[in-house]
Amino acid sequence: MRFSFFRIACLSLLKGGALLFLAGGISWAAPVVTRLTPPSVGFTQGQSGPSPALSGPVTARFLPGQRFDLQATVVPDTATGRITEAHFELDGQPIRASTSLKSCEKGCLKSVPTNATVVTLRAMQVEKPGRHGFAITAQQDDGQSVTAHGQLEVVAWQTGHAKVKNVIILLGDGMGAAHRTAARIVAGAYVQGKASQPLVMDLLPITGMVKTSSLNALVTDSAPGMSSYVTGNKHDNNQEGVFPDDTLDPFDNPRVEYLSEYLHRTQGKALGLVTTADVFDATPAANAVHTSHRGAGTGIVDQYLDDRGLTGLSVLMGGGRKWFLPAQVPGSARSASNDYAFSTDPVPASAHTAQLVQAWGIAPGQRDPERNLIADFERAGFAYAADKTTLDALPIETTPRLLGLFAYSNMNVALDKINGRRARASGQSVTTLVDEFGFPDQPMLDEMTGKALGVLAQNKQGFVLMVEGASIDKQAHNMDTERWILETLEFDKAVGVARAFALKHPDTLVIVTADHETSGAALIGASKVTDQKLQALIQAGGTENVRDQVVGVYEQAKFPRYAFAPDGYPQTVDIDFRLLVGYGANTDRYEDWRSNPQPLVDGQQPLAQQAPLVNHPASPMQRDVAGHFLVTGQVPGTSAVHTATDVPLSAMGRGAWAFTGVMDNTDVFFKIAQAVSHGVPVVQDP
Numbered sequence: 001m002r003f004s005f006f007r008i009a010c011l012s013l014l015k016g017g018a019l020l021f022l023a024g025g026i027s028w029a030a031p032v033v034t035r036l037t038p039p040s041v042g043f044t045q046g047q048s049g050p051s052p053a054l055s056g057p058v059t060a061r062f063l064p065g066q067r068f069d070l071q072a073t074v075v076p077d078t079a080t081g082r083i084t085e086a087h088f089e090l091d092g093q094p095i096r097a098s099t100s101l102k103s104c105e106k107g108c109l110k111s112v113p114t115n116a117t118v119v120t121l122r123a124m125q126v127e128k129p130g131r132h133g134f135a136i137t138a139q140q141d142d143g144q145s146v147t148a149h150g151q152l153e154v155v156a157w158q159t160g161h162a163k164v165k166n167v168i169i170l171l172g173d174g175m176g177a178a179h180r181t182a183a184r185i186v187a188g189a190y191v192q193g194k195a196s197q198p199l200v201m202d203l204l205p206i207t208g209m210v211k212t213s214s215l216n217a218l219v220t221d222s223a224p225g226m227s228s229y230v231t232g233n234k235h236d237n238n239q240e241g242v243f244p245d246d247t248l249d250p251f252d253n254p255r256v257e258y259l260s261e262y263l264h265r266t267q268g269k270a271l272g273l274v275t276t277a278d279v280f281d282a283t284p285a286a287n288a289v290h291t292s293h294r295g296a297g298t299g300i301v302d303q304y305l306d307d308r309g310l311t312g313l314s315v316l317m318g319g320g321r322k323w324f325l326p327a328q329v330p331g332s333a334r335s336a337s338n339d340y341a342f343s344t345d346p347v348p349a350s351a352h353t354a355q356l357v358q359a360w361g362i363a364p365g366q367r368d369p370e371r372n373l374i375a376d377f378e379r380a381g382f383a384y385a386a387d388k389t390t391l392d393a394l395p396i397e398t399t400p401r402l403l404g405l406f407a408y409s410n411m412n413v414a415l416d417k418i419n420g421r422r423a424r425a426s427g428q429s430v431t432t433l434v435d436e437f438g439f440p441d442q443p444m445l446d447e448m449t450g451k452a453l454g455v456l457a458q459n460k461q462g463f464v465l466m467v468e469g470a471s472i473d474k475q476a477h478n479m480d481t482e483r484w485i486l487e488t489l490e491f492d493k494a495v496g497v498a499r500a501f502a503l504k505h506p507d508t509l510v511i512v513t514a515d516h517e518t519s520g521a522a523l524i525g526a527s528k529v530t531d532q533k534l535q536a537l538i539q540a541g542g543t544e545n546v547r548d549q550v551v552g553v554y555e556q557a558k559f560p561r562y563a564f565a566p567d568g569y570p571q572t573v574d575i576d577f578r579l580l581v582g583y584g585a586n587t588d589r590y591e592d593w594r595s596n597p598q599p600l601v602d603g604q605q606p607l608a609q610q611a612p613l614v615n616h617p618a619s620p621m622q623r624d625v626a627g628h629f630l631v632t633g634q635v636p637g638t639s640a641v642h643t644a645t646d647v648p649l650s651a652m653g654r655g656a657w658a659f660t661g662v663m664d665n666t667d668v669f670f671k672i673a674q675a676v677s678h679g680v681p682v683v684q685d686p
Helices: 005-011 177-188 222-231 259-267 297-306 351-360 373-379 388-393 414-425 433-437 445-456 471-477 481-504 531-540 665-677
Strands: 032-037 068-075 083-090 099-102 117-124 130-140 145-154 166-172 206-211 270-278 313-319 383-385 402-405 463-469 508-513 521-527 579-583 647-653 661-664
Touching: 032 130, 032 145, 068 083, 068 130, 083 099, 083 117, 099 351, 117 130, 117 351, 166 222, 166 481, 177 481, 177 521, 177 579, 177 647, 206 665, 222 259, 222 665, 259 270, 259 463, 259 665, 270 445, 270 471, 297 313, 297 373, 313 445, 313 463, 373 383, 373 402, 383 388, 388 445, 402 445, 414 433, 414 481, 445 463, 445 481, 463 481, 471 481, 481 508, 481 647, 508 665, 661 665
Parallel strands: 166 463, 166 508, 206 661, 270 313, 270 463, 313 402, 383 402
Antiparallel strands: 032 068, 068 117, 083 130, 099 117, 130 145, 206 647, 508 647, 521 579
């Protein structure tokens, strides 16, 4: 092999694993490996030679026996050359498994020349703990070859005892320390500086902090934010359970086995997913679905059912009915364009996906926009609930599997669901927001959580349940303070359900955390005026009234006192001397400190562009305008953004002591897997 100056120069052009081509072209002296998977620091830094470099940081880590794919993109040294053969090695020894070579001149690859080849080996397993070097060697048609090296680690099991049977992960999407604190202030009735009533999540005895960055960005989105917790590996933004690659197909990327898949395969555990978002959304999907495109809704929800044999999926609840209805049904969003279909023909042109189907044992799928997915779930033994009334009536003790879809897309937020319930209970004839969305009978998150636990507890081998408070994030993006605070309170009630279950089942581990922080929320103080006075100042308008006369900081900020109704939520959020919240990752917005009568338009709702939903404000610049108090933001656009701030983690139950200190989000996976597979580590005092 000739390792020339040209090849070294080309490797230095790597950015995020993909090759950048200079204008005018480059004359290759040998084929070049432009991407190597699993991601490896040694490879991206150009450390490629006769033996693997096993020093320095290791990005890719796996459990003993956890499945993952190996892949490389190889570029010939001429525009007409082609790669004729390739093989992978582990620790200097050839891996005796089928390898596919995918090359196509018809546009199935991206960011690389049309004659590049993607070499893939599926469902690799390494049992031996420790650091390992892996390599790809590829040869082109003129006999020249290239070898590139990477590194991975298999994390050793520790000696343990008292295995965990059940795992409950409660994920407050976007929930940073400020979101938790704000909810406690509203719920806690502070007196002389102390909260009279803690949040349930405050009662969990173990606390740590989590670093949240993704594989390709300091600031993660929800897809890799969740996926890192349940694969033990970093992923690119917008990607779930896969490593990045150079193919256009969003469903054929190199895979990493999920916690749910690993525990179902090795122990027969069931999986439950509960969310207040659309079930196709990033957080629930990043527990069971493998895709590089978190928006590929039809294929995502189809994978839930088609590959339930791998994940053990037994409970799926949230919004998202639009993906389950045949395309011709009003409200459906099913489309062939975001579905998946893998060829199972082993001929070279199709071997890439044929190997994927065979090695992982997955369904080949098909592009079927007219599929009635609700009916298919029911045929697979899932009881179906379309509203709270139906959910309440289900005999859980005889319901082994459960599907609940309570809205076309994202469910309504807690504030609006509560107002709808209160209006119905009082006999009012007014139209509430849940009526406008067409789903007036939606369950709360704690109600869904209780039903999910009832179903999953029937599995004698145990379960993994992920519960997401989704709109903490969505309403923090909108800088809709009162809506995300009540979302956090709703989420905390779900934590209470999980805590009660764990107290009765001591072999259960409960983790409460977030995938990232959203909006840079900051609790700046409290209003200095009554709500009546605030409304008068809003009418007067201007910064001198709505800011200078209202915002109380330091000793001017007293202790807001919110009165609670029997349903467990504030009677009103528009109280005298209310909590005031600012944002550090915000776009431009108008602010008047009072609750917004309508949420912003939710573009994911299929009827969002029709009345009455189309009449909701489209951005933070179209609400609260009467007070003429413009807050200039630090980011462009119409939405606050995620931040790179560490997020809190709280834990209780068997194995909880492992979650102290500052940890990476990928560390959480290995701590859970250790406690479930080999028991709580035997820790000796230093």
